[in-house]
Amino acid sequence: MLCVRLLLLVAVVGTDEVQYTGAVLEHEPYSSWEAGGTAILQENARIFLEHAALAKQQGADIIVFPEYGLTSNNLEGGDVLSLAQVVPHPADQVVLCLLNKTSSHTQVLRELSCGAAQLKLYLIVDLIELVHCSPNQILDCPDVGYYLYNTQVVLDRCGTLVARYRKKHLFLEAGITAGDESDATAVFTTDFGVTFTLQICFDILYESPGVANVEGGVRDVVMSTAWMDELPFLTAPQMFRGWSAGLGVNLLVANYHNTRKGMQGSGLFPGASGQLSSYTYDHHHSGSTLLVASLATNTSTGHSTRVSRSRKDLFEGGEQHRGAQQKPQPQEMVFKHEDLSRYNHLLLEEAASPITASLCHNDGLCCSVTYTFLGNTSTTEHYMLLAYSGLVEKGGGVYSMYTQVCSVVFCLSDEVNSCARVEGEDPPLASSFLLQEVSGMFEDLHVFPSVMSRDLTLVSEQLWNFDSIPLSSSNQQEAIIHVKKETDPLLSATLMGRWYQRDLVYHSGLR
Incomplete structure (x- = not known):
């Protein structure tokens, strides 16, 4: 398989302004341990690639998947180690799809790499990363001989692993180690000329890495989350739209969908006031929802704007909202207060x-x-x-x-x-x-x-x-x-x- 990386500006709107098409998938993961952890990974990866293909048909350049969307957050139902993947260092520029030998800890990541290469599409995937260590050589190595991280990985259009970010601000994630690497590990630049920063869920309430990288000049942010709504200030659409507007950045955020736990709300939020967002916030719907929208970034001034409406799920009026078609029933609405x-x-x-x-x-x-x-x-x-x-x-x-x-x-x-x-x-x-x-x-x-x-x-x-x-x-x-x-x-x-x-x-x- 030959893949050539070229700097391709998808659309030039004006001087130094780049237009691209982003996609996010809100997903209710398959989580049954009946067939084991590998089956959970493979089924959710299959769903990811199925929706990635639909996004590609609509012109998407990049797609974001939810936090714990690959593994589900049902981590106590079986052997959590069977859900973990070994992630190469981005500096090695590994194309996992080209690996001849794989193990259960690399197989699903390899399948996603092959999917990114086949679709010619950037994939942002959150997973549980396995890092082996030796208690005899590393002072803080756990007795079990490994660390687990909540990690976002970026696979480019060639299937190359080009970025790896380990979540810094964990939220009640037993057994997971907080990342301590530089905020620079969350930054990657695409072949369509846009530089992004990564962040995961609870990170959005802290300065590192997202705000710090935005203050360093990054204007586009991709976020995987399993967000639990809290009223009156921290429901998913409030937080995501407010963060985007307050910082003046594009935010592409994919949420875990589980209304029984108060989890829903994903979207593509442009930073400029007066522009249109495309989002879903649906207390009735179950399963997966794909959103695709066109965004623009001024790579010179750092000013981000929405330049066209979503190609999917458009509604008349202001914000492009895919929500419930009828009023949610009281028992279906779950909030923290x-x-x-x-x-x-x-x-x-x-x-x-x-x-x-x-x-x-x-x-x-x-x-x-x-x-x-x-x-x-x-x-x-x-x-x-x-x-x-x-x-x-x-x-x-x-x-x-x-x-x-x-x-x-x-x-x-x-x-x-x-x-x-x-x-x-x-x-x-x-x-x-x-x-x-x-x-x-x-x-x-x-x-x-x-x-x-x-x-x-x-x-x-x-x-x-x-x-x-x-x-x-x-x-x-x-x-x-x-x-x-x-x-x-x-x-x-x-x-x-x-x-x-x-x-x-x-x-x-x-x-």
Whole structure:
């Protein structure tokens, strides 16, 4: 098999601007241990390549698969070692498809390499990586004689393994070792002229590797995840769209699909405000969903925009959303809920004309909202302004991180922990609450905006915009969501800041 690597610009939109077609697969993996771990790998790899072929037919250059999509996350049902693959070092430029001898720990990766070469398509695959070690030679080598990593690998159009990134920020992953290699290991450049950085799930809430590589000039990000939704700020579409918009980057994210555990929501999110996203967030659907969309990156200025609509699953209107065709039933909707009792909160009083309310919390964080109650519905609606600067805990208190939040949230009552409770609630067709603006003065330069409706869809960015104004005299910035037109009944409008350096201060005990 002969494969020649050529630098090919798929489409040139303007000076230094490259257009390419990306694809993501939301996937509910085969997970039965009845036939063993190898059978799990082979069946999911078969499904991956089947959808990769469909994506290629639609012009895709690169496709992303979910975290644990190859192995499933049913790791306690059998011998986890049988799910692991040995991954060559990218510097060796190994084409696994050309290997004559393979073992059970390389066979499935070889099949994926052959598929990438046959389809002439970049594959981004998350897997469990096996690394052998000797306890006699390596001080921290486990007694079992090997490490397991949660690893993303990149196979190019020739089937060559060109990148390997080991997840740094694990989330309750027993038996898996956190990666400690340079953020540069997450970066790769394609033959269509676009440089990407990799990241896996919980990584998105931290600076390394994604934000660090974006600040180094990378403008396109591919992410594998098994994301579990948390209201009111961290559902999948909120987090992914907000991260993309806040950093001004293209984000291609493939999620594990398991609505019984609150896992769904994948998409291709362009960084430029006002452009269209293509995403799926479906509490009814089971199985796999393929999304394909055209994206563009300015490789000179680092400015990323969406230049055309998805070739698949298009809908009229703003964000291109493949969601449920009917309202999800209460028992089908699974969410974690953040404890909001620590947040300063203000119940917004009814006002027939625009009114501004403000609320502050720690570290000088002050939030403001401008709104109106139209009085055109017969029911009373509760909305609160929330403000918080401090540590929040995730994973049942195992992890903590420093956030700053300004948010306007729908609530069932005047009690703060009734906010963003949608299970069992019928979203109304109209609302008396009309948001005009929410803003805050943040102490760090990483703020992620999101606006979500009570039917659990993203409000189109055709209806709102996000502005971030750094102050030259400090690390502060003013962040603003400005709503330009009336939206569907609002669930939340949020500015979520991550103060990465404050994480380090708290974790070192230097409070």
